Amino acid sequence: MYLPTAFRQDDLGVLHEEIDKARLATVVSHGASGLQATHLPVLLIREEGQYGTLYGHLARANPHWRDWQAGSDALVMFNTTDGYISPAWYPAKAEHGKVVPTWNYISVHARGPIELFDDPQRLLQLVSRLSDKHEAPRQKPWSVDDAPADYIDKMLRAIVGFALPIAHLEGKYKLSQNRDPADRQGVRAGLQSSTDPRDQLLAGRMPCAD
Template identity: 65%
Template sequence: MYLPAAFRQDDLTELHRQITNSRLATVVSHGPGGLQASHLPLLLVADEGKYGTLYGHFAKANPHWCDLATGSEALVIFSGPDAYISPSWYPSKAEHGKAVPTWNYIAVHAQGQPEVFDDPERLRRLLGRLSDHHEAGRPHPWTIDDAPRDYLDHRLRAIVGFALPIQRLEGKWKLSQNRPDVDRRGVWKELGASSDEHARELARHMAIDH
């Protein structure tokens, strides 16, 4: 990822928070069949390894897992909020007109070499933890124990799990840090007033002295 110093995010707590808040990740790898990409919900175990470990699963019918089983390194992309930035939001534009549109966004990239597994009990624990994570806060959360045991055993045979210890972790918080303070405040104001929830979330990430 192209990562200018002004946009670099090195705070591990913030990186982990963004990973946890990202509902769907993109897992990319390269193997004998070329590039492969799958969109998967993942679970972060923050205290496993230097940067944490990611867990997820593929449908067994998805050939992507075969690349990972042969030792291919994987890149996992977590996309955060993003928004178009209009030059008209910069007060400095009125002075000299030297401004062009851009796009602000938050993104995290994690890299590592996954371990693939199909042990039923390990898969059952993974599905339980994933379900608990995504069901949290619901009035009547579903749990893995709600499914009949024989039905669940059948479903487990149709998936392959993986663990990816994160060996490299990068974060990019592109929030107009390269603009003068007056322009950053203009961007923050417009994003905060937007009807788009992603734009408003970006505004909340901007370090503006109110």
């Protein structure tokens, strides 16, 4: 990922929080079939390894996992918020007009070797923890235990799990840090005025103007 110094985020705790906020990840790898990508939720175990370990699962029918040889690397990408930045929001537009549109976003990339597994107990633990994570905000959370055991066993046979110990982790927080305080405040105000909740979310992630 292209990573100018102004946008670089190296704080491990912050990067872990961003991964936990992400609802969906993109797993990319290259193998005998060429480049492949799969979109799926993943679970981060922070305490495993130097940078944490990611866990997820794919449908057994998905050919992507068959390209993962022992120890082959994969890239997992997380994007939690993004938005279009209009040059009309910059006070600099009125001063000299030398402004252009851009896009602000937060992105985290994790790379590491893939380990596949299909042990039923390990898969059950994974899908239970993933479900618990995403059901937690609900008033009446669903649990894997709510489904018939024989049905869950059948579903587990239809998936393949993976673990990815993170060997390299980097984050990019492109939030107008390269603009002067007046322009940053203009961007924040512009995003806050939008009726799109995604823009308002991005406004809340913007650093305060100096």
